[in-house]
Amino acid sequence: MSGYLLRRLFHAAVTMVVAVSLIFIAMRLVPGNPLLARFGQHPDAEQMQRIIHEQGWDQPILSQLGRFLHQLATTGDFGESISRSHEKVSDELARRVPATIELTVVAMMLAIPLGVAAGIAAAVWRNRWPDRLCMAGAMLGVSVPVFFLGICLRAVFTGMPIGFRLPAFVIDFEPITEFYLLDTLLQKRFDLFGTAFKHICLPALALSSIPMSIIARITRSSMLEVLGADFVRTGRAKGASTWRVVMRHALPNAAAPIVNIAGFQIGVLLSGAVLTETVFDWPGMGKYVVDAVRESDYVIVQAGAFVIAAIFVSANLVVDLLYLWLDPRVRHS
């Protein structure tokens, strides 16, 4: 068991280092000079050349990569943005990563219970209207692109705030963890909690649609499998209520594939977050990295890539462990 864990951890670390190195190299091969962003319509070739030399951006890619990995390993520092003067990338990420994670978590908190509930309903009332309704909804849910859904939500719920995590006039709020929903509670600012919640509603809803639909479908099929199993049939024959059978016997046994697919959705969610953040002007990491790719600000891209890969790999690790714990067959083998 611990051997397995160690192997998984090692595996994850190697994947990350290789992945980040590849992104690092790819970014250097992208044409474009991120310094241009600082000069705009007033560039000065002489000054730019000097800065490039000072920063070592004219050295071979591999030695730059070595320097980056060394700096990261020893100080944990990602460096400063190239396109904006003296912007510390770690500071930015420290604010933006929580914003994205908060959005993703709220989306998952919508997607998992609603998806599971819809899946159960569909399985229990199989081939009847709740099934048809839920599955049609799920089909639609996976088909509508998140950026179009976002636009629709914006157009329909014009009363909901968008664009900030808190209104701009709140200038006396000092976040602790940068997870606003948590921070407002910790500081007992319940009015602000409500406001922050309102701000996150629409983007989270848009983001949750695809995982919710997928979870509903998986729940349905794995519930159907379990509901057909002997022990469930026996339980039902003995007169246990449907509710009891579902909650006591069927759901725990159907949980493993659901957890698995929920974990798999993290990738989908991060992809979706990039687009959702664009539509709703959510100040998260996705938009930050996308803008940096377009300006070829490689310092930001490689830092962002590192963080994203880290989230991804650790999320998968957690899911693996959960899976291990939930599925007795895997546990014993």
Place this chain on the structure above:
Amino acid sequence: MLTRRLALIIAGLLLVGCASRAPSKPGNTLIYGRGEDSKTLDPINAETGETVKVLLNLYDTLVAFADETMEIEPSLATTWETSEDGLTWTFDLRAGVRFHDGTPVDADAVIFSIDRLRQDNNPHASDPARPYKPSYRVIDEITAADPLTVVFKLREPSAVFLNNLAMFPAGIVSPTAVKKLGKGFSTNPVGTGPFRFERWIRSQQLVLAANDDHWRGRPHFDRVVFVPVAESATRIQQLVRGEIHIADNLPPAALDELAKNPSLTVPEEISMNVAYLAMQTEKPPLDDVRVRQAIALAIDKKALIRVGYAGHAEAAVNLLPKAMWGHHDGIKDRPFDPEASRKLLQAAANDNGFQLPLTLGLAVMSEPRPYMEQPLQIAAFVKDSLAAVGINLTIEPKPSDLHFARMMRGDFQIGLTGWTTDNGDPDNFLYSLLDLDNIGDSGNNVSRYRNEEVHDLLLAGQRELDQDRRLVIYHQAQGLIFADAPVIPLVSTKQRAAHTSRMKDYRLHPAMLIRLRQARFEDVP
């Protein structure tokens, strides 16, 4: 059943969200919604309009542009005089002015600030990227005659020197703060302006507070909060909901909608900018003046103003905006005449041996600029117009910085670009954008227009200090340029913004200088 319970919980959560009362707004804080965040707060490193917007309220310069014109008026300097040969400028400083950190403004502070901007290896320039450094090349030496008198020695006479001192890069900074903070100064600035810095959370909030001791008197707002909101549709929604008080950089058609809203005001002001079509004149087929003229004849500027600017722009005939001193209004524009355009193009094709339709690339920036709020729409219009006369364009959008860089490299065929005045002088348009000195990787003569006659005129214009004689020179240059058609000027835009009607005395400046010191809320005494 489970679904029902869940639905209840969700509904409950939503109710909590909706029922909670928004915290009361501080009454005298202006919230300014804009498309992008500042990139720095250090004036020497600034370039973009969004960055400059904040600096204008944080710093003062020696001399300043007037409230609504490009006239130069006293600011930190009360009087100044020029030597006979135009090489020595002496400025008397305002007495008793203090920086936001309490240190006094004296000749040394002025020398420190300008040297930081112009010297190659100045130790106090923590970021060597200084986009406007070349504009101050003409300064040879700055000395202090006494604590309140500064003397500038120039390498040669310059007609634009004084205007350049009124530009934001020459903002006077506190030497004490710069020395103490080093590169931290760029996020913790200290100037003398009407507002002082309070806090900056990048990409979220930039807060300025009133400078109670400003020499012009205290500004009306207690605070100004700049918030970056990338999507214009979001800014509009926030403005309508009252979450922000003013928004700029909005699509023209949307502004027309907002103007109908009684609780909003949409001021409009001319602006000294120009949007134009640049053509790579070094490479065929655009090296042939007939092809360039044909393109000019194919574009219906009236329709362009309707589609791309919702009517809020003026057709431009030459690069120098109508509103600017030096503009030659005697030049008559080429008419919109697709028939003539086709003929001209055919003639050029026959002589040069190319086939029609021509296939060319049209380079365009993907983000809005003040002179072009909707670049892709303009690009689509140009594409459709030229398709009608036998030129098929492929549109090649790029983020602004990459776009301008590729145009300067000459790596394009036709490109959309434009310019907003820096200092209100014709030299800033004609020399910067069309002189052969400015051809190259970092030169703004992107058309690579070479005309020795124009070059001589433009150099003479820089050194001539007599305004009447300069006017003659610039008129002559504009005539020559129009005939050669290295660029096709499209429009000068009207600058507009939308703000709550509660806000009064907010004045737009023709050079798009956003200065908030006089603006106020009508219901705040």
Place this chain on the structure above:
Amino acid sequence: MKSADTIEPPGQRAWVRLRGSSSARIGAIVIVGFLLMAAFSHLLAPYSADSRDATVAAPSGPSKQHWLGVDANEKDVLSRVMYGSRLSLFAGLVSITFAVAVGAPAGAVAGYFGGWIETLIMRGIDIALAFPSILIALLVATAYKPGWSAVIIAVGLINVPVFARQVRVTVLTLRSLDYVLASRALGASPLHVLGRVVVPGIVNPVVVLATMGLGAAILEVAGLSFLGVGGDPTEPEWGSMLAQAKDHLSTSVWPAVGPGVAISLAILGFNLFGDGLRDALDPRLGDS
């Protein structure tokens, strides 16, 4: 695969099931509809993709002349949605073909030969999957010369792991089947086994995946051009149309509705058809 020993040919049974599936039928109708729209947009569209109508406010909602409204360029949204189906379907098709052409052999090789080559391929896939696909696509599309071909390659690349994974798993299963083991033991060459058993065995799952993948690819192409990476953004293409409409939401939401519904419908069509196909080809996965 399982039904090799039954009397009725498996293809025929699958066909019967497919025809009986309502989701497959709806999906097929939608797909055929889009294919017709793409092929005949020059006949079906009320206007050309680039004709401007100066007489209406732009952008604005549906009217008698413009059923889906006009966009900010004074152009008819319905016509542009129709012409836009060409690029979307084409880009989706080419990128999925690319993904299958690269991913399926890679997965087959990994599954069949195992060893270091499998490790290499699977690690590569792990690394690719450690990032959101849209980010990789963005990177590829930016690095390559800008244009639709860059988008197609990028979308193709991010779909390679999908096919490689599935094919590998299928091959692993097939390899351990008794008769495959037997024929190998009897000295059949690996090529013979690959050609006779493995290739037919992986066709079904690949077809199902590719059908659903087409929907995903259309989505990804639109997503990239929505983010501003793509070819000429003034060409009729659903993603760029949405991106432009987004800037004018406060004036009119209509220009967003046409392309948005078109993307959703196209994806829905491929998903429904793919679902039906999967149930028909592999009855174990279905529930009837």
